[in-house]
Amino acid sequence: MDFLLQSQNADGGWGYRIAGMSYVEPTAAVMRVLPSSSARNAARDFLLRAQHADGGWGIAVADSESGWMTAWAVRALAELPEAHDAARRGGVWLLATEGQRITDPDARRVIQKLHKIDSALGGWPWQPGDAGWVHPTALAVLALVAVGQGEQARVRAGIAYLEDRACSEGGWNIGNPWMLDKQIPATIQDTAVVLRALHAAGETRSAGRVAQAIEYLRNAVARAQTPAELAWGIYALRDWGMGTGDALARLEALQQSNGSWNDNPFITAIASQK
Numbered sequence: 001m002d003f004l005l006q007s008q009n010a011d012g013g014w015g016y017r018i019a020g021m022s023y024v025e026p027t028a029a030v031m032r033v034l035p036s037s038s039a040r041n042a043a044r045d046f047l048l049r050a051q052h053a054d055g056g057w058g059i060a061v062a063d064s065e066s067g068w069m070t071a072w073a074v075r076a077l078a079e080l081p082e083a084h085d086a087a088r089r090g091g092v093w094l095l096a097t098e099g100q101r102i103t104d105p106d107a108r109r110v111i112q113k114l115h116k117i118d119s120a121l122g123g124w125p126w127q128p129g130d131a132g133w134v135h136p137t138a139l140a141v142l143a144l145v146a147v148g149q150g151e152q153a154r155v156r157a158g159i160a161y162l163e164d165r166a167c168s169e170g171g172w173n174i175g176n177p178w179m180l181d182k183q184i185p186a187t188i189q190d191t192a193v194v195l196r197a198l199h200a201a202g203e204t205r206s207a208g209r210v211a212q213a214i215e216y217l218r219n220a221v222a223r224a225q226t227p228a229e230l231a232w233g234i235y236a237l238r239d240w241g242m243g244t245g246d247a248l249a250r251l252e253a254l255q256q257s258n259g260s261w262n263d264n265p266f267i268t269a270i271a272s273q274k
Contacts, residue, residue, distance in 0.1 A: 003259035003268055004030050005039050011061075012042030014265040024050055024057045024069040026266035028076035033272040047073050048086055055089035056097075067127045070094055071139035078146040091147040094140050095154050099125040099132025116178040123161035134165050134172045134190055141197040150201050159201055162194055166209035170216030186213075188220045192232035199239040214240050221247050227254050227261040231271040 008014060013022025014030045024047065031043040050057055050073070056066025057073045074090035077083035102108055102119035111119040123132025124140040137158050144155050167177040171186030172194045178184060191213055198210060205211045214237070221233035222245060230251040234244045251271060255261055260268045 001034070001259075001272075004034065004265055004272075005037075007260075007265050008039055008042065012044075012046035014043075014269075016264055016266050018263055018265075021060065022046060023060050025059070025072045026269065028069075028072035029266055029269035029273070031076045032079065033269050044077065044080060044083055047077060048083065051086055051090070055091075055093035057090065065127065066093060066097075068124065068136040068139065071124075071136065071143040074143035075139075075146045078143070084147075087147050091144055091149050094124070094144055095149065095152060097124060097128055097140075098122040098154075099130060099137075101132075114178075115176050117176055118164050121161040121164050122157055123165070124158065132161060133175050134162060135174050135193060137161055138172075138190075138194045138197040142193075142200055145197075145200040155201060159198065159203065162198070163208035166213065167216075170209070170212035170214075171220070172213070186216055186220075188217065188224055188229040189232045191217050191220070192236035195236040196239055199236075205240070210240075214242060218242055221245075224250075227251060227267050227271050230254070231261075231267075231273065235273055 007018050009022045011022050013027040015021050015023055016026055027043050027046055031040055034040040050061045052066050054066055056070040058065050058067055059069050070090050070093055074087050074094065077087040099122055101122045102111060108119050111117065123137035125132055126136055141155055141158050144150060144152065149155060165177060166172055167186040168183065169186060171191035173184050173187045174190050176184060195213055195217065203210055205214065217233055217236060221230065221237065224230045224233055230247050234247050234251065237244050256263065261271050
């Protein structure tokens, strides 16, 4: 907490390094772990200033196009009663945003053969007009659950998209499980954020790919070496009532003397997340 408070920028936000430009993602992540304080209020005000008229957020105040960081802002502001309206408007933007879908039967069959995915399923994109991706889809589900929209048909469609994009060995990567004839491996962070989203949305271990992904993540966290991988993995496994072995001790051992992980406010917030 001392590191995060000391690394806050004058505009109320945080960047990805000390004295770095303020961005929506690290600001929202830090805000979620701060206790009620003037620093959290300043972060709230930064996010409120950065919100666009359409309800979404860009990557920073200067970014005029709403995109995937909207999910981070919504999730952070949803926890503050005085910011519920801003969070709700962000949720409306997320509900109206969808990745490109290909529904033509012939094209759909070709894509299924090449990439082993159902291209008719709609996830969330990084930016409007792009294809859906696993990571922003999971973040959007978390955000919409946070503003009480978890039962919306759009959220259930997002969950179907995530289940379709699971890797065969368990878990998820940032996008597709296959590229042409090559299998793309799962990653710890993407698997963890998806599992957190599925848990928040009320899925169970018997649903779809959950049990297999939990087992993948448990084994992967045992070998993880970076703070981000350890932190995401620990909190996702805890969501599902799983033990984490010595992962927390290994995460704590990576903390630097100034209180940070990697001198990075975002990673430090992730390591301290709820």
